[in-house]
Every structure is written in C-alpha cells, then in structure tokens.
Amino acid sequence: MRKIYLHVLFMYFGILSTYAQTRPxxxxxxxxxxxxxxxxxxxxxxxxxYYHQNGNxxxxxxxxxxxxxxxxxxxxxxxxSKFNKRGKKNTFLFELGVDHxxxxxxxxxxxxxxxSASSADTRIYPSLNWTHSNEETGNxxxxxxxxxxxxxxxxxxxxxxxxRLSKDKNTQFDFKLQAFLDQWTVILPIELRTANTGRGGEQxxxxxxxxxxxxxxxxxxxxxxxxxxxxxxxxxxxGLLATKYQRDYFTDGSMRAETLPDKRYKLPIGLRMNYFLxxxxxxxxxxxxxxxxxxIRAHTAELEIPVKINSFFSISPFYRYNNxxxxxxxxxxSQHSPSDQYFTSDYDLSTLTSDFYGAGIRFAPPKGVFxxxxxNMLELRYxxxxxxxxxxxxxxxxxxxxx
Amino acid sequence: xxxxxxxxxxxxxxxxxxxxxxxxxxxxDMILSARKAQKFEQSFQLYREGASGANGGKSGGGCGCN
Numbered sequence: 087m088r089k090i091y092l093h094v095l096f097m098y099f100g101i102l103s104t105y106a107q108t109r110p111x112x113x114x115x116x117x118x119x120x121x122x123x124x125x126x127x128x129x130x131x132x133x134x135x136y137y138h139q140n141g142n143x144x145x146x147x148x149x150x151x152x153x154x155x156x157x158x159x160x161x162x163x164x165x166x167s168k169f170n171k172r173g174k175k176n177t178f179l180f181e182l183g184v185d186h187x188x189x190x191x192x193x194x195x196x197x198x199x200x201x202s203a204s205s206a207d208t209r210i211y212p213s214l215n216w217t218h219s220n221e222e223t224g225n226x227x228x229x230x231x232x233x234x235x236x237x238x239x240x241x242x243x244x245x246x247x248x249x250r251l252s253k254d255k256n257t258q259f260d261f262k263l264q265a266f267l268d269q270w271t272v273i274l275p276i277e278l279r280t281a282n283t284g285r286g287g288e289q290x291x292x293x294x295x296x297x298x299x300x301x302x303x304x305x306x307x308x309x310x311x312x313x314x315x316x317x318x319x320x321x322x323x324x325g326l327l328a329t330k331y332q333r334d335y336f337t338d339g340s341m342r343a344e345t346l347p348d349k350r351y352k353l354p355i356g357l358r359m360n361y362f363l364x365x366x367x368x369x370x371x372x373x374x375x376x377x378x379x380x381x382i383r384a385h386t387a388e389l390e391i392p393v394k395i396n397s398f399f400s401i402s403p404f405y406r407y408n409n410x411x412x413x414x415x416x417x418x419x420s421q422h423s424p425s426d427q428y429f430t431s432d433y434d435l436s437t438l439t440s441d442f443y444g445a446g447i448r449f450a451p452p453k454g455v456f457x458x459x460x461x462n463m464l465e466l467r468y469x470x471x472x473x474x475x476x477x478x479x480x481x482x483x484x485x486x487x488x489x
Numbered sequence: 490x491x492x493x494x495x496x497x498x499x500x501x502x503x504x505x506x507x508x509x510x511x512x513x514x515x516x517x518d519m520i521l522s523a524r525k526a527q528k529f530e531q532s533f534q535l536y537r538e539g540a541s542g543a544n545g546g547k548s549g550g551g552c553g554c555n
Contacts, residue, residue: 135529139537159529256506299542305521309504311513315521319542356543358521362513370518376540384540392518400518410539435539442534446526450517463517465526473537481533485526 125168128177129462130488134160141433141477145332146195146275148341149419149431153477154190159183177228179215184208195275195331209236217247224251224258238271238290256307261300268295273331274343293326311362316355323350334429335420344430346415352378368392381414382435398451404469405443412437433475444469455486463487 141153163181170176188206217228232243245264251257272291299321307313328346335341356374363369372388390404413435415428422429446467455461465485472478506514513519522545523531535541 131525133525133528137529137533139533157529157533159532161528254505255508256503301543306503307506307511307514308502310506310510313514313519313521317543317545321542352542354540354543360519360521362516362519368516368518372544374540374543376542378539380539382539384538386540386544394518402518406534408534408538408540413539434537438538440538442530446524448517465524467524467526467530469530471533471537477537479533479537481530483526483529485524487525 123169123171125166125178128165128167128489130165131163132160132486132488133162133483134158135481135483137479137481139471139477139479141473141475143431143433143475143477144190145329145344145430145432145434148333148335149433152190155187157185157187159185173221175219175221177215177217177219179217181213181215183211185211195273207237209234209239211235211241213243215245215247219249224255225249238273239268241266241268243267258303258305260303260305262303264297264299264301266297268297268325269293270295270326272326275331275333275341277341278343295323295325295327297321297323312360314357314359316357318353318355321352323352324348328430329432332430332432334417334422334431336422336424336426336429337420338424339420340424342429344432346428346430347380350378350380352376366394368394380435382410382412384408384410392448398449400448402446402448402467403443404445406441408438408440408442410436410438410440433473433477436475438474440471440473442469442471460488461486462489 135158137155137157137159139153139155142151143149144151144153161181161183163179165177165179167175167177186206186208190205211232211234213230213232215228215230217226219226226247226249228247230243230245230247232241232245234241234243243264243266245262247263248261250259269292272293299319301317301319303315303317305313305315325348327348327350328344330343332344333341334344354374354376356372358370358372360371361369368391370388370390370392372386374384374386376382376384376386386406386408388404388406390402392400392402394400413430415426415430416433416436417423417426417429417431419431422431444467446465448463448465449455450463453459455464463485464487465483467481467483469481469483470478471481531544
C-alpha cells in the first residue's frame with residue numbers, strides 16, 4: 087500500500103518537475119489564422135480521491151457482516167493536439183488510472199487464510215482517445231481504446247464518438263458507441279470449491295462479461311444564461327453478471343453462490359440543466375430515470391450551487407438524492423426460497439434511498455494557483471454518503487489542472 | 490413524460506445566442522457534464538447503487554464487485 091502511495095507521489099512530482107525548469111512564455115496576440123502544426127500539450131489533469139465506507143450488509147457473507155472498504159484512486163490524463171495541413175485538428179487524450187483498494191468483506195471469501203488475495207488489490211487502466219475535429223464547424227469524430235486489469239478481472243474496451251454542431255453553435259448532438267469485452271476469473275467461496283479450484287490449486291475458471299452501450303446526447307443553449315442537455319444511454323450486458331464469491335443463504339439453511347441472469351438491458355435517461363442566476367450564483371441540476379430488466383427502477387436528482395466569491399474562486403455546495411426499487415432477485419440473509427432460480431443478497435441491488443451531500447472549492451486565478459502559472463486550476467471536493475441500508479461513506483477528491 | 494414535457498417547453502423558449510454573448514455559458518461552472526473531480530464520486534455511486542449511465546460516468550467495463 088505504501089508503495090502505491092509513493093508511486094503516485096513520484097508520478098505527481100515527475101509531471102511537476104517537467105515544468106519546473108521552464109518559464110512560461112507570455113501569450114502573444116495573434117490576429118492571423120495560422121495554426122501551428124506541431125504537437126502541443128493542451129492540458130494535463132490529475133485527479134485523486136480517497137474513499138472510505140462502512141456498513142453491515144456484506145454480500146460476500148450473504149447480506150450480513152462488515153462492508154468496510156477503502157479505495158485510493160488516481161488518474162492522470164494528458165491532452166495533446168495538432169493541426170494538419172488542411173487546418174483540421176487532431177486531439178489525443180491519453181489517460182492512465184491506478185486504484186488501490188482494501189476490502190474487509192473480500193477477505194471473507196476464504197476466511198481460513200490470514201488474508202486472501204482479494205482483500206487488497208490494485209487496478210490499472212490506461213486508455214487512448216483520438217478525435218478529429220473541424221474547428222470552424224465544431225463537428226468531430228473519434229475512437230477510443232482502453233484496457234483495465236486487476237487480480238481477477240481484465241477488460242478491453244473500444245468506443246466511437248461523433249459530435250455535430252448546428253450552424254449557430256447553439257445546438258449540439260453527441261453520439262457514442264462503446265463496447266467492453268471482459269474476462270472474469272470465477273472465484274467461489276471456500277465452502278463451494280472443489281479440489282482443483284482452491285487456493286492451493288489456483289485452477290480458476292474464467293467467464294466472459296461483455297457490455298455494449300450507445301449514448302445519444304442533445305445539448306441546447308436556451309438563452310444567454312441557460313443551457314440544457316438530454317442524454318439517453320441504452321446498454322446491454324451479457325455473460326457472467328453474478329459475483330460468484332458472494333454467498334446466498336436459503337430458508338432451508340443451505341448456501342449457494344450468487345446466481346443472476348446472464349443478460350441485462352439498461353435504459354437510463356438523464357436531463358442536465360445549468361442556469362447562471364446572476365453574477366454570483368450558478369444553479370447546476372441533474373435528473374435521471376433508470377430502468378432495467380432485473381426490475382430495478384431509480385430516480386436520481388442532483389443540485390449544486392456554485393457561489394462565486396470572486397472571478398477565480400468559487401464554493402459549490404451540492405446535494406444528491408437517489409431512490410431505488412430493488413431487483414426482484416434480492417432477498418436478505420437466509421430468506422431466499424430454495425426453489426429460486428436467481429438470487430442475490432447484494433444490498434447494492436436492493437430497494438434503498440441514499441443521500442450524498444458536501445461541498446467543493448474551485449480555485450483558478452489568472453496568474454496560476456499559488457502564483458504558479460502552469461497550475462491553472464485546483465478543485466477540492468468532499469462528500470458524505472448515507473444509504474437507508476445503514477451504509478455510510480466519505481470521499482475526498484482533488485483535481486489539479488496544468489496548462 | 491415529465492422530461493419530454495420539460496424539454497419541449499425549454500426548446501420552445503430558445504433564443505439565438507451569438508458567440509460573443511456566451512461569456513456566462515462558457516463559464517467553467519456551466520459545463521454540461523459532470524466535473525472531472527466528480528469522476529470517482531460517480532464510480533462509487535455506480536457500485537453502491539443499481540442504476541448507472543446517462544450522467545457521463547461509466548456504464549460498463551470492470552467488475553465493481555467490492
């Protein structure tokens with residue numbers, strides 16, 4: 087764990103040091119339409135977050151037991167661009183993410199060990215996007231490739247994105263197609279393992295989980311202070327959708343590994359509306375309705391009100407409410423019927439309400455944060471989450487933007 | 490239904506806004522997507538709740554099994 091923190095720290099300082107010996111040149115006014123064809127760095131973003139949760143409904147132990155979990159997540163993205171001979175812009179966005187988590191419940195997959203392999207893990211996920219755009223019309227298209235790896239899970243992703251802008255640039259249509267082809271190592275609870283699937287043998291089977299989604303987004307400028315966007319994002323998942331090391335206990339006292347259908351259709355629709363109330367207040371709102379073929383229905387509403395203390399400093403209190411009708415396959419500990427075909431005691435899929443509130447600060451002075459010209463923006467957020475199932479969590483996030 | 494009605498009434502209220510009139514719309518707090526700093530908030534909400542998608546966050550890939 088300490089190594090991970092140190093690596094992230096070195097990664098931060100490595101990037102910062104690339105700027106340390108260079109003095110930013112003053113921006114020269116240029117009225118010509120000349121665009122440099124050299125590849126240049128547009129911006130670098132570092133996002134880090136520390137998340138900690140606690141609860142008492144772990145799915146690994148059938149809906150009872152500790153849900154204590156900590157996650158330290160980091161991403162760095164580097165955006166570079168270059169104009170071609172015909173004046174079209176090519177943008178490259180490279181992102182690298184590293185998460186490290188410790189989970190008390192995962193340690194119960196095999197409680198006979200001092201600490202199982204899944205009690206702590208690191209996920210690494212690079213991605214690269216190329217977008218080709220016409221600066222005059224605002225139209226663009228691009229492709230993304232991504233990869234993610236952790237102890238028991240590998241994911242490969244590909245995406246296509248398209249943007250079309252109206253002539254007056256007040257209406258924007260975005261379309262995105264995404265596919266993730268995943269392989270999951272099937273790890274069973276220790277009680278259900280046969281001789282060759284135990285930790286000694288390490289002969290785990292793997293199973294595929296593939297996800298496909300399409301995203302349609304329409305953004306519209308309503309007036310000089312008001313804009314909105316509507317997003318529809320149907321998706322389809324196929325393969326092993328159950329988490330096989332999660333236990334389910336039945337009314338007859340028996341225990342089995344979680345079993346869920348191998349297909350899932352999801353249909354979320356979201357509406358985002360932002361309004362600049364006066365010179366000091368912005369009202370940011372988001373609403374989403376979600377439904378899927380497992381019986382989950384959810385309403386999610388978010389409100390954030392950035393208050394501009396001055397032209398480069400704002401404080402943003404926020405609140406998010408979620409109300410969810412759970413899947414028909416859910417039942418608490420020892421309440422599944424032995425005749426059930428599909429069953430889960432994962433409270434993430436149960437009927438619940440949740441509240442998430444907190445605040446963020448955004449600091450973007452014209453001469454750079456702390457007088458450092460390259461550090462264009464600093465944003466720090468804290469949020470507290472509580473769920474009606476008694477799970478509580480806290481998260482602190484930091485975004486540093488370099489230009 | 491509510492969303493469709495809201496959007497219909499919003500679209501009917503649209504006025505043409507020139508590029509030089511977009512100083513407020515181009516403000517960083519007015520961006521029509523989640524903030525970058527919300528990335529990991531959206532991740533944990535995706536795992537702790539059954540709903541996902543249509544918010545600019547992840548909608549597939551990865552197990553989210555912890």
